[in-house]
Amino acid sequence: MRVFVIRQRDRTDFGDRTDMQFSSPSLRRVDAGGLCSGCGACALAAPEKIKMHLTRSGYLRPVQSAQLADGEEAAIRSACPGLSLSLSSDGRTDSVLWGPYVSMKTGYAVSDHVRQQGSSGGGITAVAIHLLKTGQVDAIIQTGADSAIPNANAAVVSTTVDEVVRAAGSRYAPSAPLAGLGPLLDGDRTYAFVGKPCDAAALRAMARTDPRIDAKIPWILSFFCAGVPSLRGSDRVIEALGSTPADTAAFRYRGNGWPGRATATAHDGTERSMTYHDSWGNILSRHLQHRCKVCADGTGNFADLVCADAWECDEDGYPLFEEADGISLFVARTAKGAALLAEAEAADSVKLREFDVSTLASMQPGQTKRRRALFARMLALRLTLKPVPSYRGLSVTAAARQNDLRSNLVNFLGMVRRSLKTRLSGRNFE
Ligand SMILES: Cc1cc2nc3c(=O)[nH]c(=O)nc-3n(C[C@H](O)[C@H](O)[C@H](O)COP(=O)(O)OP(=O)(O)OC[C@H]3O[C@@H](n4cnc5c(N)ncnc54)[C@H](O)[C@@H]3O)c2cc1C
Ligand code: SF4
Numbered sequence: 001m002r003v004f005v006i007r008q009r010d011r012t013d014f015g016d017r018t019d020m021q022f023s024s025p026s027l028r029r030v031d032a033g034g035l036c037s038g039c040g041a042c043a044l045a046a047p048e049k050i051k052m053h054l055t056r057s058g059y060l061r062p063v064q065s066a067q068l069a070d071g072e073e074a075a076i077r078s079a080c081p082g083l084s085l086s087l088s089s090d091g092r093t094d095s096v097l098w099g100p101y102v103s104m105k106t107g108y109a110v111s112d113h114v115r116q117q118g119s120s121g122g123g124i125t126a127v128a129i130h131l132l133k134t135g136q137v138d139a140i141i142q143t144g145a146d147s148a149i150p151n152a153n154a155a156v157v158s159t160t161v162d163e164v165v166r167a168a169g170s171r172y173a174p175s176a177p178l179a180g181l182g183p184l185l186d187g188d189r190t191y192a193f194v195g196k197p198c199d200a201a202a203l204r205a206m207a208r209t210d211p212r213i214d215a216k217i218p219w220i221l222s223f224f225c226a227g228v229p230s231l232r233g234s235d236r237v238i239e240a241l242g243s244t245p246a247d248t249a250a251f252r253y254r255g256n257g258w259p260g261r262a263t264a265t266a267h268d269g270t271e272r273s274m275t276y277h278d279s280w281g282n283i284l285s286r287h288l289q290h291r292c293k294v295c296a297d298g299t300g301n302f303a304d305l306v307c308a309d310a311w312e313c314d315e316d317g318y319p320l321f322e323e324a325d326g327i328s329l330f331v332a333r334t335a336k337g338a339a340l341l342a343e344a345e346a347a348d349s350v351k352l353r354e355f356d357v358s359t360l361a362s363m364q365p366g367q368t369k370r371r372r373a374l375f376a377r378m379l380a381l382r383l384t385l386k387p388v389p390s391y392r393g394l395s396v397t398a399a400a401r402q403n404d405l406r407s408n409l410v411n412f413l414g415m416v417r418r419s420l421k422t423r424l425s426g427r428n429f430e
């Protein structure tokens with residue numbers, strides 16, 4: 001069966017965002033702070049008036065074409081992760097760095113093929129296949145390669161095991177999976193949604209006022225997220241491999257091993273690849289959007305179940321091995337998510353092991369450093385009169401107290417410098 005691709009963006013490359021005008025006060029504030037994560041929730045709230053476009057800088061951003069109705073404006077105000085996130089632990093174990101959770105385990109997909117194709121242990125893919133095979137959902141909403149631009153992303157709706165596996169693997173480029181959900185919410189089928197933590201947060205927030213979401217999307221799966229690089233990041237990876245985006249027929253960021261190599265396949269079938277350390281560490285991580293630098297939810301607090309890389313790593317977060325059999329960390333955020341994981345284990349879809357949560361900070365140094373630096377970065381932005389998201393229930397000050405004074409100061413001064421530089425250049429954060 002053909003994978004149905006949800007339209008999430010217009011293909012027009014309309015140029016830099018400084019030219020853009022928003023009559024929506026919410027979108028204006030997000031734009032002024034460079035706070036858009038590119039989730040597409042605003043386009044879902046007002047599909048006829050807001051479309052996601054790929055900017056010249058390589059990010060997915062909204063463009064508004066007509067005045068919003070009060071209800072549309074209110075829906076964006078309460079769902080947009082660039083404006084706010086509000087979390088309640090509701091009696092779950094609540095960790096300052098890792099948020100509320102019900103259980104944490106490590107494990108991997110029992111199917112060797114799924115484990116190999118997945119980014120880490122194929123955990124998300126294995127659980128998604130389990131949901132599909134047991135008839136708990138009709139399809140999986142996930143993110144795969146864009147057929148026209150191989151290093152860009154498209155939201156896909158997978159209804160077969162092969163399709164779910166085809167969309168396995170992390171894709172370090174912008175995705176706006178919420179933008180095209182409208183028709184799915186009006187249809188008869190049920191779905192599991194896989195997306196970035198900010199996508200999951202926005203979807204959860206929209207579900208508070210739109211009953212179709214809980215009815216049609218009973219499962220939200222996510223992954224730890226260090227940030228989304230611009231599409232220009234992977235253009236640079238392709239160039240560093242000695243090719244060009246135009247010569248590239250297919251592009252894989254990771255997977256097919258652990259961590260898996262970034263691999264560009266040319267139209268003549270030639271494959272060129274580089275290590276995760278070289279692709280993410282030397283290129284992609286230098287193209288992250290601004291919102292990700294002040295993200296309080298890189299670990300999927302609003303999802304039912306979240307996966308991450310459960311590797312032993314150096315202090316910068318790179319694995320201490322070249323390639324290995326993948327292992328995922330599984331964080332069940334809700335009782336429902338924990339029950340699903342137990343069910344997938346009982347059905348022999350995943351193998352699980354106990355996990356010592358006290359080792360997570362050394363396993364995820366990037367997430368740890370960002371959470372601890374967040375207060376200092378946001379203070380710098382406030383003092384330089386830049387809008388910041390409002391975070392409730394995300395332990396921002398408690399995390400800062402875990403940081404030493406020097407790190408807080410370095411992060412504060414670094415963000416002041418970035419903010420003033422941006423202001424002086426007359427440009428905005430991106
Ligand atoms: C931008 C980004 C940043 C990440 N940062 C971290 C990090 O800091 N720490 C860490 O441990 N892991 C991070 N990961 C996730 C990690 O690489 C693995 O995806 C995670 O361990 C899950 O592995 P898995 O084998 O269980 O997932 P898989 O079985 O490979 O499934 C991955 C799922 O994610 C979906 N997906 C892939 N890319 C995107 C995208 N851009 N937007 C929406 N959905 C997508 C796929 O469609 C698939 O359904 C990041 C991934 C991305 C895309
Ligand atoms: S973060 Fe999401 S909801 Fe907010 S402006 Fe960007 S795309 Fe729209």
Ligand code: SF4
Nearest residue numbers: 197198225227292295
């Ligand atoms: S780092 Fe945060 S804001 Fe950025 S893409 Fe990931 S979850 Fe969204």
